[in-house]
Amino acid sequence: MDRVFFLMFATILPIISAGIPLSCHRDRTVVQDGVHDYGPLMDKIPVIRVLLINDKREAQVAITGCYQITGSLTNVIDQGQGLRKCTLSISDGGINIGNKHYNYSELRIVTQQDGGIELNNVRYRGEIRIVQQLNNKFSVIEEIDLESFIAGVLGSEMPQTWNDDALCAQAVTARTYAMYKKKVNRDNVYHLDMLELAYRGVANETSRIIKIVQDTKGIVMVYNWNIFPAYFHSTCGGHTEDVHHVFEKDSIPPLSGVECNYCNNSKHSHWSKDISKSAIEKKLQEANVSISSIRAVRTVNPGAGNHGSRVEITSANGTKEMNANDFRLLIGPNNLLSTSFQAKSNGKSITFSGRGWGHGVGLCQYGAQAMAQKGFQWTAILRHYYPKIELVRVY
Numbered sequence: 432m433d434r435v436f437f438l439m440f441a442t443i444l445p446i447i448s449a450g451i452p453l454s455c456h457r458d459r460t461v462v463q464d465g466v467h468d469y470g471p472l473m474d475k476i477p478v479i480r481v482l483l484i485n486d487k488r489e490a491q492v493a494i495t496g497c498y499q500i501t502g503s504l505t506n507v508i509d510q511g512q513g514l515r516k517c518t519l520s521i522s523d524g525g526i527n528i529g530n531k532h533y534n535y536s537e538l539r540i541v542t543q544q545d546g547g548i549e550l551n552n553v554r555y556r557g558e559i560r561i562v563q564q565l566n567n568k569f570s571v572i573e574e575i576d577l578e579s580f581i582a583g584v585l586g587s588e589m590p591q592t593w594n595d596d597a598l599c600a601q602a603v604t605a606r607t608y609a610m611y612k613k614k615v616n617r618d619n620v621y622h623l624d625m626l627e628l629a630y631r632g633v634a635n636e637t638s639r640i641i642k643i644v645q646d647t648k649g650i651v652m653v654y655n656w657n658i659f660p661a662y663f664h665s666t667c668g669g670h671t672e673d674v675h676h677v678f679e680k681d682s683i684p685p686l687s688g689v690e691c692n693y694c695n696n697s698k699h700s701h702w703s704k705d706i707s708k709s710a711i712e713k714k715l716q717e718a719n720v721s722i723s724s725i726r727a728v729r730t731v732n733p734g735a736g737n738h739g740s741r742v743e744i745t746s747a748n749g750t751k752e753m754n755a756n757d758f759r760l761l762i763g764p765n766n767l768l769s770t771s772f773q774a775k776s777n778g779k780s781i782t783f784s785g786r787g788w789g790h791g792v793g794l795c796q797y798g799a800q801a802m803a804q805k806g807f808q809w810t811a812i813l814r815h816y817y818p819k820i821e822l823v824r825v826y
């Protein structure tokens with residue numbers, strides 16, 4: 432076994448899931464188009480557990496095709512052919528689906544190949560688990576093969592009119608991120624929250640998206656033969672940021688920030704937004720930050736891409752500091768587009784003038800599309816935004 436393969440064997444394989452039978456006799460790596468291919472390291476596509484609904488009392492559910500409902504074990508407790516839209520809720524220690532009551536703390540609904548489950552009007556393909564929580568609330572988790580999940584993400588994360596190489600780069604990025612989350616959350620009820628990757632079930636799947644996912648099937652990025660959280664965002668505004676600066680996580684070369692001369696044409700490259708002081712105060716108070724009568728907001732410790740690491744909020748209660756990205760998410764990521772901003776007090780509102788959209792770490796989507804338009808291949812796009820990575824096909 433050569434050294435590189437030994438390192439892969441030691442570090443990549445445990446990332447995925449335990450207990451996968453592997454042959455000890457493998458050929459040396461084949462590197463094709465910059466991707467290391469040892470032959471499949473995993474014998475099948477991994478399954479990922481995605482949180483669709485959390486901490487809710489009600490949801491609307493509908494099923495097409497044949498379905499089976501099982502309890503916490505594998506015993507089939509109900510089955511049928513299609514289910515009209517009805518309400519999912521909890522009562523008397525059991526789960527209600529329409530007018531049926533199942534005296535179980537957990538249910539699993541499985542449909543046949545051509546069937547599907549609609550939850551709050553979004554259609555999903557995988558199996559779903561309904562898990563009771565406290566106070567008559569429940570969560571819903573989808574168990575889906577990673578490639579189908581990536582198709583769902585890709586269709587929602589990038590315009591389908593974009594170039595193949597931008598879409599391929601996004602597919603590998605999303606797969607790497609999801610595989611990392613599967614590794615770190617392997618013992619948890621779910622691996623990732625659908626909101627982390629703008630997942631919308633099968634809604635935006637098209638034959639083009641499915642082909643892009645298929646063309647990059649099983650390919651992930653690794654650094655030092657370890658999978659890593661491949662963050663991405665819409666528009667960096669000129670330079671991506673170090674992961675430590677934004678998320679206070681250990682910095683590694685692929686997530687330490689690079690110059691981006693490609694996203695100038697993004698509509699989010701420069702922006703200006705007036706947000707009322709009362710709206711900001713309300714959001715902060717809801718998050719238990721005691722603030723009243725805001726006077727000024729400013730970013731502190733800007734990084735290479737000018738995204739603040741922290742923000743300072745001056746109000747009648749004095750000056751408070753908080754993580755800048757947390758502040759952005761609290762105000763609303765569609766309102767305060769990034770933490771690369773200058774803020775000016777304007778009577779009852781604050782005018783934020785900024786650059787870029789998103790947290791600024793990892794792949795810049797608009798930059799990736801501009802690179803693809805200039806003729807860069809998806810492997811080169813990934814190597815630009817994530818320096819020192821290797822690309823590996825694991826299944």
Ligand SMILES: [Zn+2]
Pocket residue numbers: 666667668669670691692693694795797798
């Ligand atoms: Zn950029």
